[in-house]
Amino acid sequence: xxxxxxxxxxxxxxxxxxxxAVSIHVADGEFVTLLGPSGCGKSTTLAAVAGLDRPDxxxxxxxxxxxxxxxxxxxxxxxxxxxxLVFQSYALWPHMTVFxxxxxxxxxxxxxxxxxxxxxxxVLALVEMEAYADRYPHQLSGGxxxxxxxxxxxxYRPEIxxxxxxxxxxxxxxxxxxxTWLAELRTRLGLTTIYVxxxxxxxxxxxxxIVVMNAGRIAQIGTPQEIYERPADPFVADFxxxxxxLPGRVAxxxxxxxxxxxxxxxxxxxxxxxxxxxxxxxxxxxxxxxxRIAAEGAAPDxxxxxxxxxxxxxxxxxxxxxxxxxxxxxxLRLETARPPAGDRLRLWLPAEGGILFQGSTxxxxx
Amino acid sequence: MSGAALSAAGAREARPAAHSWREAxxxxxxxxxxxxxxxxxxxxxxxxxxxxxxLYDAGKQLTLGNFVRLANTDGFGLILWxxxxxxxxTTLIAQVLGTLAAVLFGRTDMPAARVLGEFFLWPIYLSAxxxxxGWYTVYGPSGYLTMLWNAVFEEPxxxxxxxxxxxxIAGVSLAPVAYIYxxxxxxxxxxxxxxxxxxxxAGTFRTLRRITLPxxxxxxxxxxxxxxxxxxxxxxxxLVFGEPAGITVLTTFLxxxxxxxxxxxxxxxxxAAALMLAVVCLLxxxxxxxxxxxxxxxxxGGKATRPRPFRLxxxxxxLFVVCALYIAATVVAPIGVLVLRAFASFLxxxxxxxxxxxxxxxxxxxxxxIYARAVWNSFLVSAVGGALATALIAMIAVVVHxxxxxxxxxxxxxxxxxxxxxxxxxxxxxxxxxxLMPGLGEIRNTIWILVIAFTMRYIPTGFGAVAxxxxxxxxxxDRAARVQGADWWTTCRRIIxxxxxxxxxxxxxxxxxxxxxxxxxxxxxxxxGSEVIGTALLHLWIQGEAGLVAALAAIQVGxxxxxxxxxxxxxxxxxHG
Ligand SMILES: Nc1ncnc2c1ncn2[C@@H]1O[C@H](COP(=O)(O)OP(=O)(O)OP(=O)(O)O)[C@@H](O)[C@H]1O
Ligand SMILES: [Mg+2]
Numbered sequence: 016x017x018x019x020x021x022x023x024x025x026x027x028x029x030x031x032x033x034x035x036a037v038s039i040h041v042a043d044g045e046f047v048t049l050l051g052p053s054g055c056g057k058s059t060t061l062a063a064v065a066g067l068d069r070p071d072x073x074x075x076x077x078x079x080x081x082x083x084x085x086x087x088x089x090x091x092x093x094x095x096x097x098x099x100l101v102f103q104s105y106a107l108w109p110h111m112t113v114f115x116x117x118x119x120x121x122x123x124x125x126x127x128x129x130x131x132x133x134x135x136x137x138v139l140a141l142v143e144m145e146a147y148a149d150r151y152p153h154q155l156s157g158g159x160x161x162x163x164x165x166x167x168x169x170x171y172r173p174e175i176x177x178x179x180x181x182x183x184x185x186x187x188x189x190x191x192x193x194x195t196w197l198a199e200l201r202t203r204l205g206l207t208t209i210y211v212x213x214x215x216x217x218x219x220x221x222x223x224x225i226v227v228m229n230a231g232r233i234a235q236i237g238t239p240q241e242i243y244e245r246p247a248d249p250f251v252a253d254f255x256x257x258x259x260x261l262p263g264r265v266a267x268x269x270x271x272x273x274x275x276x277x278x279x280x281x282x283x284x285x286x287x288x289x290x291x292x293x294x295x296x297x298x299x300x301x302x303x304x305x306x307r308i309a310a311e312g313a314a315p316d317x318x319x320x321x322x323x324x325x326x327x328x329x330x331x332x333x334x335x336x337x338x339x340x341x342x343x344x345x346x347l348r349l350e351t352a353r354p355p356a357g358d359r360l361r362l363w364l365p366a367e368g369g370i371l372f373q374g375s376t377x378x379x380x381x
Numbered sequence: 382m383s384g385a386a387l388s389a390a391g392a393r394e395a396r397p398a399a400h401s402w403r404e405a406x407x408x409x410x411x412x413x414x415x416x417x418x419x420x421x422x423x424x425x426x427x428x429x430x431x432x433x434x435x436l437y438d439a440g441k442q443l444t445l446g447n448f449v450r451l452a453n454t455d456g457f458g459l460i461l462w463x464x465x466x467x468x469x470x471t472t473l474i475a476q477v478l479g480t481l482a483a484v485l486f487g488r489t490d491m492p493a494a495r496v497l498g499e500f501f502l503w504p505i506y507l508s509a510x511x512x513x514x515g516w517y518t519v520y521g522p523s524g525y526l527t528m529l530w531n532a533v534f535e536e537p538x539x540x541x542x543x544x545x546x547x548x549x550i551a552g553v554s555l556a557p558v559a560y561i562y563x564x565x566x567x568x569x570x571x572x573x574x575x576x577x578x579x580x581x582x583a584g585t586f587r588t589l590r591r592i593t594l595p596x597x598x599x600x601x602x603x604x605x606x607x608x609x610x611x612x613x614x615x616x617x618x619x620l621v622f623g624e625p626a627g628i629t630v631l632t633t634f635l636x637x638x639x640x641x642x643x644x645x646x647x648x649x650x651x652x653a654a655a656l657m658l659a660v661v662c663l664l665x666x667x668x669x670x671x672x673x674x675x676x677x678x679x680x681x682g683g684k685a686t687r688p689r690p691f692r693l694x695x696x697x698x699x700l701f702v703v704c705a706l707y708i709a710a711t712v713v714a715p716i717g718v719l720v721l722r723a724f725a726s727f728l729x730x731x732x733x734x735x736x737x738x739x740x741x742x743x744x745x746x747x748x749x750x751i752y753a754r755a756v757w758n759s760f761l762v763s764a765v766g767g768a769l770a771t772a773l774i775a776m777i778a779v780v781v782h783x784x785x786x787x788x789x790x791x792x793x794x795x796x797x798x799x800x801x802x803x804x805x806x807x808x809x810x811x812x813x814x815x816x817l818m819p820g821l822g823e824i825r826n827t828i829w830i831l832v833i834a835f836t837m838r839y840i841p842t843g844f845g846a847v848a849x850x851x852x853x854x855x856x857x858x859d860r861a862a863r864v865q866g867a868d869w870w871t872t873c874r875r876i877i878x879x880x881x882x883x884x885x886x887x888x889x890x891x892x893x894x895x896x897x898x899x900x901x902x903x904x905x906x907x908x909x910g911s912e913v914i915g916t917a918l919l920h921l922w923i924q925g926e927a928g929l930v931a932a933l934a935a936i937q938v939g940x941x942x943x944x945x946x947x948x949x950x951x952x953x954x955x956x957h958g
Contacts, residue, residue, distance in 0.1 A: 096864075
């Protein structure tokens with residue numbers, strides 16, 4: 016097995032910089048997910064690792080083998096890299112049966128016929144497709160095609176496994192099942208894997224680490240928990256999970272203890288790390304589940320602050336109510352069990368867990 | 382089995398054997414072959430046009446004298462004028478007929494419109510040579526209809542041995558091109574534009590004139606330039622009808638000066654050829670410009686929805702009769718009577734048919750070894766040559782569209798360049814190439830020179846049949862193979878080419894038919910032993926063997942009809958457009 020090192024990878028398409036100085040280190044056997052909005056350069060990064068596109072600069076190394084080095088001009092053609100890439104479209108060859116599709120990489124490696132047969136049977140059993148060996152791709156469902164595509168890649172034991180949104184063509188139910196199945200497979204095989212998705216649930220549940228990308232750059236690298244709980248910037252906070260952003264200004268600061276004044280003068284106590292000086296413009300971010308409706312007569316205490324928000328709209332979404340609020344000029348979204356009574360709602364905001372970003376009022380990205 | 386076994390086997394796979402070195406020689410080889418093939422006829426022509434004596438003579442001097450001599454040649458101005466009038470008249474007739482047919486058969490409720498449309502297309506499947514003979518048998522001085530007319534009236538009003546007569550034949554045979562382009566135009570496939578006009582109260586003919594025709598203009602204009610180009614290059618009709626009447630055009634001038642004359646003047650021929658090449662290059666460039674503009678209007682692809690047709694009202698049946706008569710007179714009669722003539726010892730309206738029916742023409746034809754050989758050679762050139770050409774075209778297509786080959790754009794350009802090389806120029810050019818290249822003497826008297834010349838001529842045609850399909854094959858399919866360890870060539874062989882099989886079969890069929898009916902290049906290149914049907918037809922024609930001409934033509938018509946029918950039935954292949 017092998018570790019993968021991507022250093023300063025850059026790829027341009029004309030004037031568009033699709034991937035901009037991206038560095039990722041994937042340890043041996045690690046499962047890393049590239050997460051980001053459409054067009055942020057995920058597929059381009061995978062294609063560069065697989066050797067399908069020649070990058071404009073940077074270095075890609077797997078174990079001791081240099082795949083690409085922009086400086087020395089070294090470029091290993093894709094067929095010499097021994098990567099496994101599962102395409103978003105699966106790319107099963109329509110003129111070959113499932114068996115022929117899966118055996119193709121072994122034929123290329125001049126594996127003896129008997130062993131070829133054995134290994135194809137083995138890998139088809141692994142993906143639970145042994146009954147379909149004689150079918151053609153168009154006779155399979157989307158989920159089955161996806162498993163064949165994976166089998167075709169696993170059969171030759173690639174050094175690193177690259178998966179480009181392998182679940183995106185499946186319907187929600189099948190997707191759930193496929194995700195569980197993929198998670199199982201991943202613990203069993205322990206292959207060094209880069210997984211591409213723009214589905215945050217897939218990313219959070221499958222990965223050892225997540226790389227959040229935005230417009231060709233890396234926004235943050237970290238474990239799922241780190242990414243979710245300590246997003247590096249508002250973009251990451253917004254992309255992973257729903258987040259409420261409140262613009263404000265630091266009113267008082269004592270060490271990590273800060274008092275933030277919102278647009279309408281209400282004050283919220285938070286823990287600021289690193290500490291920010293009074294007067295700094297900040298954005299306060301809360302996950303919806305962190306905000307609670309304050310009990311009658313609740314007062315601010317050491318653990319949190321109480322503020323009043325104006326109700327903008329409410330909608331019944333089956334069992335719960337979705338309430339849109341306005342707090343000091345910032346939009347807020349909550350789910351409650353009962354509809355708010357009046358047009359004002361008192362909220363309790365925890366001092367721990369709220370995240371403070373430096374910045375002006377740039378919440379338009381919400 | 383357990384997943385652990387799969388991963389913990391530890392022994393990582395040996396990397397696939399690296400064959401990456403194969404890529405470059407194959408790609409460069411394909412490109413080189415294409416360039417040599419395309420340049421082979423062109424360079425000698427251009428060279429011959431600027432030297433003072435035949436290419437094979439020693440002591441050549443560079444000169445522009447040929448151009449001066451050509452300009453001073455007696456009657457050369459008239460030749461240019463004839464060429465222009467012939468091409469312009471032909472285009473006019475073809476465009477008018479093609480557009481009318483497209484509107485009538487494609488957009489109105491005329492009875493049997495589809496069947497009439499099918500008949501209308503026939504001439505493009507046949508060679509102009511065979512069509513000329515067909516017209517001759519019906520409308521020639523002793524033609525079937527001419528005699529019938531003479532018996533009833535006086536002199537016929539038509540005369541094929543004139544520029545308008547020749548243009549009529551050519552126009553009818555090129556009208557299908559205009560028809561096809563108009564039929565695939567947006568107005569015919571997308572009725573919403575017209576319907577908007579009709580909803581707003583415009584009547585049938587007003588809508589036709591104000592909406593349908595203007596929207597057809599890009600298609601008409603593009604096919605007009607295409608037809609003008611083809612008409613300039615046309616050899617058969619001027620050769621059969623123009624030469625006897627003393628009407629010379631550029632192609633027949635090239636033929637008589639280049640090979641047929643007793644003392645061919647190579648300098649003059651090559652200069653005329655170079656001139657023609659320049660004009661056609663210009664026209665092809667113009668086609669490209671127009672096509673760029675046409676793209677917005679022309680929608681290629683099947684007509685999924687048949688728009689609500691125009692009501693012809695009371696004119697429905699009268700117009701049907703006119704169209705049926707037209708088809709009968711210009712398509713069915715020339716081909717039908719020619720085939721009939723093949724099975725008759727003599728054909729005249731005064732003699733009952735039953736008395737003259739015989740297989741004598743065919744018997745006589747196959748007694749002559751030359752003609753039997755011509756038929757056999759035609760089959761061989763088409764079957765084997767078509768296969769070789771298809772292979773080359775497939776290679777060009779994968780290199781151009783499915784590789785990182787450094788020169789794939791220039792290769793694409795070179796592969797399409799033969800569109801700008803008229804058949805007569807290619808014929809003269811290969812003729813010189815053989816004379817120039819000592820090593821080529823070997824193939825001079827064999828059919829291989831024809832295979833080479835025909836291949837060069839039809840690379841763009843075949844490429845046009847293959848490339849669109851190739852571009853529909855998702856690139857992920859070959860990228861998947863590459864990642865799994867297949868080098869470029871293995872990927873082509875195992876994945877791309879098998880997926881392209883339907884397109885390759887279509888390409889082969891089109892090339893088979895094209896090679897089978899090709900005569901223009903062949904009459905410059907054939908030698909004893911390498912006759913094909915086209916050259917044998919001309920040979921028999923000069924000897925006045927009308928029955929044998931008809932028999933040989935009937936064989937060509939029959940074979941092509943079978944091919945077209947089989948191809949359409951088997952793969953639903955469209956053999957035109
Ligand atoms: N062949 C190409 N030519 C030009 N631009 C390209 C090409 N391939 C990708 N791009 C551009 O590069 C950027 C990154 O594309 P990429 O396919 O890597 O996005 P992605 O993150 O995989 O998006 P998605 O989630 O939609 O698959 C995009 O802006 C895209 O338009
Ligand atoms: Mg992508």
